Amino acid sequence: MSTHAQDPSAALQPRTVPTIYFIGVTTGKSSIMRIFPKWSDLLGLGAAIAGYDAPLGAPAEVYRAIVEHIKHDPLSLGALVTTHKIDLLAATHDLFDYLDPHAELCGEISCIAKRDGRLAGYAKDPISSGLAWQHFVPASHWGGTDAAVLCLGAGGAAMAISVFAAQRADPADRPRRFIAVDIARARLDHLAEIHAKLDTDVAFDYVLNDDPAQNDALLGDLPAGSMVINATGMGKDRPGSPLTDAVRFPQGGLVWELNYRGERLFLQQAQSQAAERQLIIEDGWVYFLHGWTQVISEVFKVELTPQIFQQLDQAASNT
Secondary structure (H helix, E strand, C coil): CEEEEECCHHHHCCCCCCEEEECCHHHHHHHHHHHHHHHHHCCCCCCCEEEEEEECCCCCHHHHHHHHHHHCCCCCEEECCCCCHHHHHHHHHHHHHHHHHHHHHHHHCCEEEECCEEEECCCCCCHHHHHHHHHHCCCCCCCCCCCCCEECCCHHHHHHHHHHHCCCCHHHHHCEEEEEEEEHHHHHHHHHCCCCCCCCCEEEEEEECCCHHHHHHHHCCCCCCCCEEEECCEEECCCCCCCCCCCCCCCCCEEEECCCCCHHHHHHHHHHHHHHHEEEEEHHHHHHHHHHHHHHHHHHHCCCCCCHHHHHHHHHHHH
């Protein structure tokens, strides 16, 4: 069962069944609106999903209205937040009774849930990105090498991935260097503020750049085995790639396209060099699954075993 509200106010009516919200910009385009009803049946939740679309940089009262509704409507059980993670928390911090350590560190929330009448906020992305990372990055990949991470884009995904990578306990499981590239100085500055709070030996670099050819040059300087991430959003809701077709991926490198749908030109560029450059390539599907299942587990108090995750993956893949 699912609903999608084109008029945001329609989403804030009292619910008749247990409901999880999806707070984003164009929620109706997401596969989750078709997948969640299957997951609800599989898990026996008897629940609906409702989309709540808000424009980028929405006024504080928009965020407060949706959080107030979730807090006070008995059948509104929680939400997954995308795009608005930082702005929503900044506008509604006083409405939460609990924030988890990652939410406190990153100043954002991706999950809203209720616990014994208390409203709780969680930053699940460092967990879900970590699970996706471990899915395809070989154990001890970074040991004894100078391999680095080049993350194109310095938004929420870059923050989550970098926090996870920097906090890996085994030095062989974390890169020595993490380079973040973005077109906006404010995002780079915010990322640097978060990294300054970490106790880590990972060296962080921040590059302000909007020229794909310069991104090509940054890749050209990477040691063998390095990871390149497309965290720009390009190739999903907006066309193109942060790289040109002349780019050369690092030999034996890891390539992570965070988009799970859309044109995904970055992914195509990597796939064209996969054999020659011996690349390990990952798209955003597993990240998408972990992002949602971590939130559903928290909101509906579901124990997420590997067997259940596999069943949810299969159900989603067949949708």
